[in-house]
Amino acid sequence: MKIILVFKKLSLPSLFFLLLTKNSRWKVLVTSCEKSFFVKKIPSLRLIDKDILYMDFTINQIEPNVLNGDYRGYVKDHINQLFEDEYLISLMFKYFSNNKNIIHKCKIYLNHYFNPFSLQNKIIYWLEQSQYKDATIINFTSMRLGEKFFWKRSNFRVFNIFCYSRFIISLLFSAMKRIPAFSRAYLKNILNNKSNQHSTADNYYTSQDNHKVLFFPHHDFFNRTNAKPPGDYFYSKEINSPFHPSNILHLAYDQRSDINHINQETPYIKEYLGVNNFEYRSLSLGRYSTLDLYRIVKFSFQLLFKVKWIERWRFSNQTTLIFPLITMYIFFVSYKKSMNRYKGASMALIGFDILLPSTLALALEHYKIKTVAIQERFITSFLNAWPYILDVQLTISDLTSSYLKSNNISSIGELIPVGFVRSDNFFDKVKQVESLRVIVLDYHVEIDDECQQKFWPVVNWVNDIRFREEILDLAEIYSNVEFIFRGKNCNWLESKFHQKVIDRISCLKNVSVDTEYNEKFRSYYLCAGADLIVANPTSLAEECASAGMNVIVVDYGINYTHSVSQWFPESMQDYYCHSFEELKEMFASFINNNYVISQNKRDKIKSDVFSNLTDGNVSERVQDNLKLIYENINLNSNNLLAKL
Numbered sequence: 319m320k321i322i323l324v325f326k327k328l329s330l331p332s333l334f335f336l337l338l339t340k341n342s343r344w345k346v347l348v349t350s351c352e353k354s355f356f357v358k359k360i361p362s363l364r365l366i367d368k369d370i371l372y373m374d375f376t377i378n379q380i381e382p383n384v385l386n387g388d389y390r391g392y393v394k395d396h397i398n399q400l401f402e403d404e405y406l407i408s409l410m411f412k413y414f415s416n417n418k419n420i421i422h423k424c425k426i427y428l429n430h431y432f433n434p435f436s437l438q439n440k441i442i443y444w445l446e447q448s449q450y451k452d453a454t455i456i457n458f459t460s461m462r463l464g465e466k467f468f469w470k471r472s473n474f475r476v477f478n479i480f481c482y483s484r485f486i487i488s489l490l491f492s493a494m495k496r497i498p499a500f501s502r503a504y505l506k507n508i509l510n511n512k513s514n515q516h517s518t519a520d521n522y523y524t525s526q527d528n529h530k531v532l533f534f535p536h537h538d539f540f541n542r543t544n545a546k547p548p549g550d551y552f553y554s555k556e557i558n559s560p561f562h563p564s565n566i567l568h569l570a571y572d573q574r575s576d577i578n579h580i581n582q583e584t585p586y587i588k589e590y591l592g593v594n595n596f597e598y599r600s601l602s603l604g605r606y607s608t609l610d611l612y613r614i615v616k617f618s619f620q621l622l623f624k625v626k627w628i629e630r631w632r633f634s635n636q637t638t639l640i641f642p643l644i645t646m647y648i649f650f651v652s653y654k655k656s657m658n659r660y661k662g663a664s665m666a667l668i669g670f671d672i673l674l675p676s677t678l679a680l681a682l683e684h685y686k687i688k689t690v691a692i693q694e695r696f697i698t699s700f701l702n703a704w705p706y707i708l709d710v711q712l713t714i715s716d717l718t719s720s721y722l723k724s725n726n727i728s729s730i731g732e733l734i735p736v737g738f739v740r741s742d743n744f745f746d747k748v749k750q751v752e753s754l755r756v757i758v759l760d761y762h763v764e765i766d767d768e769c770q771q772k773f774w775p776v777v778n779w780v781n782d783i784r785f786r787e788e789i790l791d792l793a794e795i796y797s798n799v800e801f802i803f804r805g806k807n808c809n810w811l812e813s814k815f816h817q818k819v820i821d822r823i824s825c826l827k828n829v830s831v832d833t834e835y836n837e838k839f840r841s842y843y844l845c846a847g848a849d850l851i852v853a854n855p856t857s858l859a860e861e862c863a864s865a866g867m868n869v870i871v872v873d874y875g876i877n878y879t880h881s882v883s884q885w886f887p888e889s890m891q892d893y894y895c896h897s898f899e900e901l902k903e904m905f906a907s908f909i910n911n912n913y914v915i916s917q918n919k920r921d922k923i924k925s926d927v928f929s930n931l932t933d934g935n936v937s938e939r940v941q942d943n944l945k946l947i948y949e950n951i952n953l954n955s956n957n958l959l960a961k962l
Contacts, residue, residue, distance in 0.1 A: 320344075320345070321455075322450055322453045330356055336369060349373045393428075414680065423707055424646065455476040461478075530662070533667040534669055564594070603656055665687065676705070690710045692940065699717075708730045710732045737932055737939065743842035744845070744861075746843070755802065757852070758802065758852050760785065780876055783819055797827075802848075852901075880896060
């Protein structure tokens with residue numbers, strides 16, 4: 319019988335078990351590149367890790383089906399079963415009284431909580447595809463509350479050891495950190511005997527803000543270090559518009575955007591936008607009042623005393639969902655407390671649609687603040703992998719709207735097709751060149767981590783090197799064609815793993831790497847002026863296709879053949895190749911005919927898939943719709959006041 323001991327990182331315990339089980343049928347599996355403090359400090363310890371079994375997605379033909387989220391339907395079925403309980407339904411209605419369709423939105427939160435891309439699901443998926451699919455598993459990796467669910471639904475015999483240790487330890491440390499602060503506050507209240515102490519401490523959360531439009535940007539929406547386009551598509555140039563950047567309050571909810579980061583970035587943002595007034599704050603989670611704590615405890619106990627704890631001599635599967643529901647209510651109360659200061663706002667603009675926390679969306683809905691976002695990724699229309707909540711979404715096309723409407727793990731009130739918001743840049747600064755030019759769009763990978771390659775089926779430096787080598791093979795065949803590599807950054811030029819590729823590039827006169835990253839939207843300008851785009855699956859390639867450009871998308875690797883294209887409409891399949899032989903054939907066809915797909919086919923795709931909305935006027939449609947939404951909100955508010 320094979321036994322697999324699973325550890326998250328290379329550590330003293332994993333090395334100890336490795337030595338203990340040497341020359342046996344037992345194996346030690348490590349699921350990440352992380353190394354413990356002692357392993358890092360004592361280099362000699364790393365010499366004995368050669369017998370470690372790594373969760374390597376690059377050695378076997380493992381199709382990355384996990385891309386489609388809950389592709390086996392385990393999570394969905396489990397969640398639906400829970401909400402067959404009438405008691406639970408009535409309880410949710412009671413505690414989320416201002417939220418419509420709260421049961422569906424609870425399901426959205428749980429789908430997000432049990433993210434199918436989680437480590438536990440990834441471990442199971444890899445083991446199922448490996449030679450160890452019949453092994454007994456001893457799992458030492460830590461997990462969040464409820465994540466045992468994935469193991470319960472697998473076919474593995476598993477023993478989870480210390481699975482919640484990290485959670486419990488972090489909880490204890492968090493509590494210990496707060497004890498001194500609570501003690502000091504308590505002593506001050508006793509010594510001063512003043513009731514205004516509490517109100518002063520909570521003033522940040524209770525003083526009202528008068529902004530009507532809020533903006534929750536992605537944490538790096540104005541990133542200066544790479545080619546990522548700025549997230550400025552919501553802004554109006556009209557100074558009196560509610561969507562002028564000076565009239566919008568920007569709130570960062572992402573922990574990576576702390577107050578120091580905000581203070582550093584604000585001067586740059588002001589300069590870029592040409593404004594003197596730019597409000598950008600960190601959304602601090604609100605402090606719980608005694609009443610809040612009472613409600614949280616009451617809600618928790620009402621759930622816990624209802625659930626069936628024991629089922630067939632083991633913990634009931636319902637317990638895997640009850641604890642996440644409690645965390646959902648805790649975060650909801652906290653966000654509601656934070657947003658109380660901004661409850662006078664009418665609209666909240668969301669910088670990245672699929673990343674908006676469900677609990678923040680519920681808090682905004684509680685105060686009747688309408689959430690509006692633009693569809694960031696074409697692929698999200700076709701995969702039930704990203705659950706989110708929005709009132710209005712400005713989508714890419716009629717087709718994507720229809721798919722999003724039928725999406726059963728998200729809640730989107732209204733869908734309005736406007737086009738790819740950044741595609742307007744295809745129509746600006748276009749420079750045609752005399753020579754035949756090919757822009758090569760690559761993936762971003764971690765360059766200096768030797769083991770990073772092992773843990774991602776698609777995006778790893780092994781596939782990245784293979785892709786670049788094949789492009790260089792084409793460049794050697796077609797020496798009269800100019801090839802330009804362009805990516806999110808050019809860090810790979812400093813990678814020791816890419817040295818052979820770099821040496822080959824230096825020997826080829828018709829190949830270069832574009833390293834200009836100070837110019838925003840440069841990737842769009844390069845593509846607009848190119849004759850052909852050859853790309854790994856990326857949003858920019860899909861935007862190029864929507865504009866009718868010649869595009870070849872390389873959708874294969876060392877361990878997969880259809881990572882993305884299998885989810886897209888049939889009419890788009892002609893853009894994708896699934897082997898180097900197909901790539902060469904499509905490239906030769908382009909050279910001979912001056913197109914990859916005929917003009918008629920491209921026009922049909924532009925019409926049927928992208929609704930002919932890549933026309934240079936997307937930003938204008940965005941502003942027109944924002945104005946209309948804002949006016950309707952105010953009109954409905956005035957009508958309501960008139961009735962009162």
